[in-house]
Amino acid sequence: MSRRGRVVVAMSGGVDSSVSAALLVDQGYDVVGVAMRLWEDAESESGCCSLDDFLDARLVAEKLDIPFYVMDFREEFRATVVANFVREYRQGRTPNPCVRCNHSVKFASFWDRARELGAEWIATGHYARRRDGAAGAELWRGVDPDKDQSYFLFSMGREALARTIFPVGHMQKDEVRAEAERLGLPVASKPDSQEICFAPRGTHAAFVEAQSSALPIRPGVVVDQDGTEIGRHDGVHRFTIGQRRGLGISSDRPLYVTDIDPVGGVVRVGDAAAVGCAGLSASEAEWLGEPPPVGAAVRIKIRSRFEPQSAVITSIAGDRFQVASDRLKAVAPGQAAVVYDGERVLGGGWIESGVAARLADAGEVAV
Amino acid sequence: MIYLDYNATAPLLQPARDAMAAAQDEFGNASSAYAQGRRARAVLEGARRDLAEIAGVQPRDICFTSGGTESNNAALFGTIEPASAHEIVLAPHDHSSVVESARELERRGAKLRWLPVDAAGRVAAAAVAEAISESTRLVSVGWANNEIGTIQDCQAIAELCRDRGVAFHSDAVQGFGKVSMQLPDADLISITAHKLGGPKGIGALVRRRDVELRPLLFGGSQERGWRPGTENVVGAAGFAAAALAARDAGAWTDALRERLWRALEPIAGVERYSPAANCLPNTLLVGFAGLRGESVVAALDLEGVAVSVGSACAAGSGEPSHVLRALGYDDERARCAVRFSSGRATTADEIDRAGEIVATVVARMRAALEPAAAAGGAA
Numbered sequence: 052m053s054r055r056g057r058v059v060v061a062m063s064g065g066v067d068s069s070v071s072a073a074l075l076v077d078q079g080y081d082v083v084g085v086a087m088r089l090w091e092d093a094e095s096e097s098g099c100c101s102l103d104d105f106l107d108a109r110l111v112a113e114k115l116d117i118p119f120y121v122m123d124f125r126e127e128f129r130a131t132v133v134a135n136f137v138r139e140y141r142q143g144r145t146p147n148p149c150v151r152c153n154h155s156v157k158f159a160s161f162w163d164r165a166r167e168l169g170a171e172w173i174a175t176g177h178y179a180r181r182r183d184g185a186a187g188a189e190l191w192r193g194v195d196p197d198k199d200q201s202y203f204l205f206s207m208g209r210e211a212l213a214r215t216i217f218p219v220g221h222m223q224k225d226e227v228r229a230e231a232e233r234l235g236l237p238v239a240s241k242p243d244s245q246e247i248c249f250a251p252r253g254t255h256a257a258f259v260e261a262q263s264s265a266l267p268i269r270p271g272v273v274v275d276q277d278g279t280e281i282g283r284h285d286g287v288h289r290f291t292i293g294q295r296r297g298l299g300i301s302s303d304r305p306l307y308v309t310d311i312d313p314v315g316g317v318v319r320v321g322d323a324a325a326v327g328c329a330g331l332s333a334s335e336a337e338w339l340g341e342p343p344p345v346g347a348a349v350r351i352k353i354r355s356r357f358e359p360q361s362a363v364i365t366s367i368a369g370d371r372f373q374v375a376s377d378r379l380k381a382v383a384p385g386q387a388a389v390v391y392d393g394e395r396v397l398g399g400g401w402i403e404s405g406v407a408a409r410l411a412d413a414g415e416v417a418v
Numbered sequence: 419m420i421y422l423d424y425n426a427t428a429p430l431l432q433p434a435r436d437a438m439a440a441a442q443d444e445f446g447n448a449s450s451a452y453a454q455g456r457r458a459r460a461v462l463e464g465a466r467r468d469l470a471e472i473a474g475v476q477p478r479d480i481c482f483t484s485g486g487t488e489s490n491n492a493a494l495f496g497t498i499e500p501a502s503a504h505e506i507v508l509a510p511h512d513h514s515s516v517v518e519s520a521r522e523l524e525r526r527g528a529k530l531r532w533l534p535v536d537a538a539g540r541v542a543a544a545a546v547a548e549a550i551s552e553s554t555r556l557v558s559v560g561w562a563n564n565e566i567g568t569i570q571d572c573q574a575i576a577e578l579c580r581d582r583g584v585a586f587h588s589d590a591v592q593g594f595g596k597v598s599m600q601l602p603d604a605d606l607i608s609i610t611a612h613k614l615g616g617p618k619g620i621g622a623l624v625r626r627r628d629v630e631l632r633p634l635l636f637g638g639s640q641e642r643g644w645r646p647g648t649e650n651v652v653g654a655a656g657f658a659a660a661a662l663a664a665r666d667a668g669a670w671t672d673a674l675r676e677r678l679w680r681a682l683e684p685i686a687g688v689e690r691y692s693p694a695a696n697c698l699p700n701t702l703l704v705g706f707a708g709l710r711g712e713s714v715v716a717a718l719d720l721e722g723v724a725v726s727v728g729s730a731c732a733a734g735s736g737e738p739s740h741v742l743r744a745l746g747y748d749d750e751r752a753r754c755a756v757r758f759s760s761g762r763a764t765t766a767d768e769i770d771r772a773g774e775i776v777a778t779v780v781a782r783m784r785a786a787l788e789p790a791a792a793a794g795g796a797a
C-alpha cells in the first residue's frame with residue numbers, strides 16, 4: 052500500500068486528467084484510473100465518451116502502469132444532467148450541464164464508486180484548487196485565469212471537496228501540456244474540449260428537439276419591449292437571455308433577448324440597455340461552509356465566460372439568496388451564480404431571475 | 419494473481435505451445451504443390467484428424483475458421499438467404515456473435531423467432547418444436563451458455579430438428595471440453611481453440627451433415643471452398659494439441675464450482691444465477707445486491723482476482739447482461755452479475771483464497787458507502 056493512499060482519477064483521455072494521473076503517480080499515491088461513460092452517440096467514434104477517448108485514456112494508464120477501468124454512469128447522467136438540460140431549455144432557461152454533472156455524477160456517483168474501490172481520494176483534471184482551511188476544505192480558483200474551472204464546482208459539496216485532489220489547479224495550461232510532453236503522454240497535443248459533451252456547439256436546439264418527442268415543442272412569437280409582435284420563432288428552447296444572433300429579425304440596431312415566457316411562448320427582445328440588471332436572485336443555494344452574511348461584499352460570476360464582478364449579498368433565506376450589482380448583464384435563469392470572496396468560492400446557486408434595473412429600487416422582485 | 423475468467427480465455431497449454439513451435443518450422447503454404455507445402459499440409463490434416471477423433475466427428479466435417487465468432491457468423495449467414503424471408507429460431511441469451519448475426523440478417527429481411535427461456539436459462543425442446551414453422555431454415559441453440567453456464571439438451575433439439583427437416587446449429591464454444599469432448603449431434607457446430615488452452619485465432623465450424631452452406635469469404639478453395647484463405651497451420655496444430663490435452667485431463671467435476679459457492683453463500687445479499695444442475699462445471703454467475711458487477715470486478719482486480727461481469731464480448735459496454743435480461747431479471751439485478759469461471763489449473767486453495775477475498779471486498783465496498791448514506795449522501 053502506498054504511503055499516500057489510494058486515489059481514483061477520473062480520466063477522460065484529455066491532457067488535463069492524463070497529467071493529473073501522472074502527477075499523482077509521481078507524488079506516491081496508489082493511483083487507479085476510471086473513465087466515466089456518461090453518454091453515447093451510437094454513430095460517433097470520436098467526441099466525448101467515444102471509443103477514441105477511452106482508448107487514449109487507456110494508453111495513458113498503460114504508460115503510467117496504473118489499473119484502469121471504464122465505468123458506466125449513463126443512467127445517472129441521463130436521469131439528472133440530460134433530463135435537466137432538456138427541461139430547462141424547454142422552460143426558456145439556459146442550463147449548465149457541466150455544473151449539474153459535477154454535482155450529481157462526478158462528485159456523487161463517481162465518489163461512491165471510488166470509495167467502493169477503496170479510495171481515500173478522488174482526483175479530476177479541473178483547474179481549481181482545494182485548500183484546507185481552519186474551518187474545513189476550501190475551493191479556490193485555478194491559477195490559470197483563462198482555464199479556471201472553479202465556477203463549475205460550486206455545488207460539489209464540502210464532504211466531497213475535502214477528499215478531492217485537483218493536481219493541475221496550481222498550473223498554467225501550457226505547463227500542463229509541457230508536462231504531458233515531458234512524460235511522453237500520447238495526449239500532449241490533443242485539443243481542449245470546451246463543448247457540452249452530448250450536444251456539441253450549435254446543436255443544442257436539435258438535441259432538445261430530438262429528446263422532446265413525448266411533449267412536442269411549440270412555436271411562438273418574438274415581441275419588442277412594448278409587446279408588439281415583430282417575428283415568430285420555432286420554440287423558446289432556441290433562445291437564451293442576452294442572445295443576439297439567430298433571432299430571425301431584421302433591425303437597424305442590435306437586438307438582444309431580454310425575457311423568455313415559456314408558457315405563452317413569447318420571446319421579448321430589446322436594445323443593449325434592456326439586458327442590464329441590478330442584481331439577481333438564485334435558488335438551490337449550496338455553500339462550502341457558512342453562507343456569507345447579508346451585506347457582505349463579494350464577487351459574482353453568472354456564466355462560464357464572465358469575469359466575476361463586485362456584488363453585495365442582499366438577502367439569504369433558506370436555499371435562496373439575492374445579490375445586488377450594477378455590473379451584471381444578460382442574467383440568464385438556469386445558469387449558475389457563483390459567489391467568490393476574492394479567489395475563493397464561497398458557494399452559489401441557480402439563477403431564478405435577474406433583478407431588472409428599473410425595478411430594483413422599488414423592490415418589486417419576488418424571490 | 420488468481421485467474422478465474424477461463425470462460426473469456428485460458429492460458430496456452432504447454433503441449434499446444436510445443437505443437438505450435440514445431441509447426442512454425444513448416445513454413446510452406448499448405449496448398450502448395452512442393453515438399454514444404456506438403457509438409458505443412460500434413461501438419462494441418464494431422465491436426466484435423468486428431469481433432470475429429472476427439473470430437474467424435476469425421477475429419478471432412480471440420481472447417482477451420484478464425485474462431486467462435488466467425489464460426490457463428492458463418493453458420494447463420496451461410497444458411498439463411500435474407501431476402502427470401504427465411505426464419506431463424508434462436509435463443510435470446512446465446513452469445514452475441516449468434517444474436518447479433520441474427521439481428522443483422524433480420525435487418526436484411528430474414529425473420530427471427532425467439533425461443534422462451536426459463537429463469538435458469540433452459541430452452542425446452544417442446545418450445546423449439548412449437549417455434550419451428552414452414553419458413554424455418556435454421557434452429558440455433560448454444561450448447562452451454564458462457565455467462566450463466568446452463569447446458570442445453572442439444573440431443574433432444576437435434577432429434578426434433580431432424581424430424582422436421584430443419585438445420586440445427588449449436589454454438590459449442592463453451593461446451594466443448596467442459597460438457598464433453600464429444601460434440602452434440604447438431605448439423606453445424608461452432609468451436610474454438612483458446613477456451614481449451616489452445617491459441618487464439620483459430621476455431622472451427624463443424625458440418626456434420628450436408629447442410630447447404632454458402633461461404634462467408636470468397637477467393638480460394640481452401641477448406642473445401644467453405645473458408646478460403648491460407649490455412650492457419652500453426653493454429654490448427656495448437657488447437658488439436660490443446661484438445662488432446664483436454665481429453666487426457668479427463669472429465670470435469672462440479673467440485674470447485676460448489677466449493678466457491680459455499681464460500682460465497684454466507685455473504686449478505688448474494689444471489690446465485692447459475693443453476694446447480696446442468697451447468698458448466700467451472701462457471702458460477704452470482705450477484706451481490708446493490709453492488710454493480712463492474713465495480714466488483716474492478717475491486718477484485720485491485721486485489722489480484724481476475725473475474726468478469728460476463729462475456730468479454732460485452733464487457734465495457736456497460737450494458738446490463740443481455741443473458742440475464744433474457745432470463746427475466748430486471749436491469750438492476752442484471753447489472754450486479756459477476757462471473758467466476760475456473761480452469762483445469764485452478765486449485766482448491768485458489769478457490770478458497772478467492773472466496774475470502776470476495777467476502778472481504780464485498781464487505782469493504784458496502785462499508786465504504788455506509789457513512790455517506792448516514793450523512794444523507796455526498797453532496
